[in-house]
Each structure stands twice: as structure tokens, then as C-alpha cells.
Amino acid sequence: MALRVSASALKTLVALPLFAVFAATAHAAGGEAASSLQQFLGLPITNTILTSWIITIAIILAVRVAVGTPKIVPGRGQAVLETVLGGLRDLYEPIVGKKAMPGAFPLLVTLFLFIVLHNWSGLLPFVGTAGWGHADAEGHFHLTAPLIRPHTSEVNGTIALALVSFGGWLILCLKYAGPGLIIKDLFGNKADKKELAPAMYWGLSLVFLVVGLIEVVSIFIRPVTLSMRLFGNVFGGESLLHAMYFLPPFYFLELLVGLVQALVFTLLTAVYIGLICNHGDDHHDDEHGHGEDAHH
Numbered sequence: 001m002a003l004r005v006s007a008s009a010l011k012t013l014v015a016l017p018l019f020a021v022f023a024a025t026a027h028a029a030g031g032e033a034a035s036s037l038q039q040f041l042g043l044p045i046t047n048t049i050l051t052s053w054i055i056t057i058a059i060i061l062a063v064r065v066a067v068g069t070p071k072i073v074p075g076r077g078q079a080v081l082e083t084v085l086g087g088l089r090d091l092y093e094p095i096v097g098k099k100a101m102p103g104a105f106p107l108l109v110t111l112f113l114f115i116v117l118h119n120w121s122g123l124l125p126f127v128g129t130a131g132w133g134h135a136d137a138e139g140h141f142h143l144t145a146p147l148i149r150p151h152t153s154e155v156n157g158t159i160a161l162a163l164v165s166f167g168g169w170l171i172l173c174l175k176y177a178g179p180g181l182i183i184k185d186l187f188g189n190k191a192d193k194k195e196l197a198p199a200m201y202w203g204l205s206l207v208f209l210v211v212g213l214i215e216v217v218s219i220f221i222r223p224v225t226l227s228m229r230l231f232g233n234v235f236g237g238e239s240l241l242h243a244m245y246f247l248p249p250f251y252f253l254e255l256l257v258g259l260v261q262a263l264v265f266t267l268l269t270a271v272y273i274g275l276i277c278n279h280g281d282d283h284h285d286d287e288h289g290h291g292e293d294a295h296h
Helices: 007-015 017-023 047-067 076-096 101-121 155-176 178-187 198-243 248-277 281-295
Strands: 036-040 043-046 131-135 141-146
Touching (some): 047 101, 047 155, 155 198, 178 198, 178 248, 198 248
């Protein structure tokens, strides 16, 4: 069945990158911190935020120009977008589950497009290589403040994306699972009380309580691991390209790495959502459907 893009879905798709843009206004210190270009309401406008604005506007304009008003019989641009969204939906839905998919899909697809476009933007001419600097005694120019850099090439940007992912995970789990199921999933005894002796059952309850506490710690570590993994791979790719003088094999390798890192980030986010929200709802629906067929 072909995927149809509704007006509300398109509005969500073009609006969600703004969350990552405004979340990235923190100022970092250190050698790889983003260069502050201007100040706005006391907040630094860095080169990575500038790139985020440019790509966000480009996504909005591209969707509006390609699709316009969504139609039942899609035009060429809408058909291309539906194909991309349909492929991503088929990738994420088995992980997230049908129940949470309507809420999770806009978050996942927007994170994917935002990250992959930023990863690839670092391969464009003048991105990260044009800006302000100084010449040494031998006349060689050294760049100290690039005009634009990819959002994913500095740690503040990847932390902002990880926080958006974590916030989306929390909202979706509370909406589709509820606090009770979350607590039960984290700390509840998964054993069948009827099949175990009381002493063993309550002993396992204590074990599951300790495991739940460890799981809570791991949940709060997720934004750190998501952000550091993405930043490390993008920063390493940039360093490799500069060291290899942008040789074509390494250039195309970074195209692949940029795509893979966007997929890894969003697939991990989907797994985190599915661990809480996807408790066999698809299997239950299939059994229900087979039962109705047998009845008829």
C-alpha cells in the first residue's frame, strides 16, 4: 500500500528540525568548540547554529516546493517523498510497533533527515574551510574561525540532538505505555508466580529490582552515548578527509559513513522506544485478525 503524506505530517516534518536548532544554543569551551559569530538576546550565534538554520530552511523549502499541497494522486515530488518516507516507515515500524508508530515516526524521520544532511554538508566545498584566520611568517593561511560547520561536527550539536531524542522517548513512552507499564517493565518480576516457589519468586523480585536500578542508570547514560558516538564518527571522518587531502575513495566513504551514522542514531532511538512501547502489539493484532478470519 502506498504511503500518503498528510498536511499535518508535512508540518511536523518541516517543524521538528527547529527543536534541534534552538536546543543547540549552548556555548562550549575547548579546542573543538563552535565559533561564536554574533550575539542574539545574550545567546551566541555559532557557525554550527548558522548551518542548522540554513539546512532547516532548505528542508522546509524543499518539501514545500516538491510537494506543495498533498494530493490523492501524487505528483513527481510527492511520489519521491512518499517513497523515502515509506522506506523509512518499513524500517522503523517493526522496531517501534504499530501502536507507537504514529507518534514516533515524525521524530525518527526528522532526526534521520536532519543528521544525514548535516553529515553530508561537511563534504561540500567551503564548509569548514572558509572563514577567518591568519597568515604565518611563510604566508600560509591558517583557519581559526570557519564561517559554517556541520551541526554534527561539534559536541554541543550532537548533545542537543541526543536531548531531543531523549525527550521524545520520554513523551512517547508516557503517552503509549504510561507510568505504570514503565515501572513494571523496569522493576517488575517477569517470572510466572504460579510456576515458582514463593521464596524463589520473591528472591527474583529483589534481583529484578536491582536490575531495574541499573537499567535506570543506563537510560540516563543514553544521551551521552548517542551524542559521543555521532560526534566521534563525524569528527574522525573530517580529520581523515583533511589528512587524505579529500581523495575520492575517502570522500565516498564519508558519504556512506554519514548515512550509516544517521541510521544508527535513529535506529537506537527506535529501539529505546520499542523496548517500552512495543510489547507484542503487532503479534496480538495478527492473532486477532486470524481469529476473525477463522470465525468468518
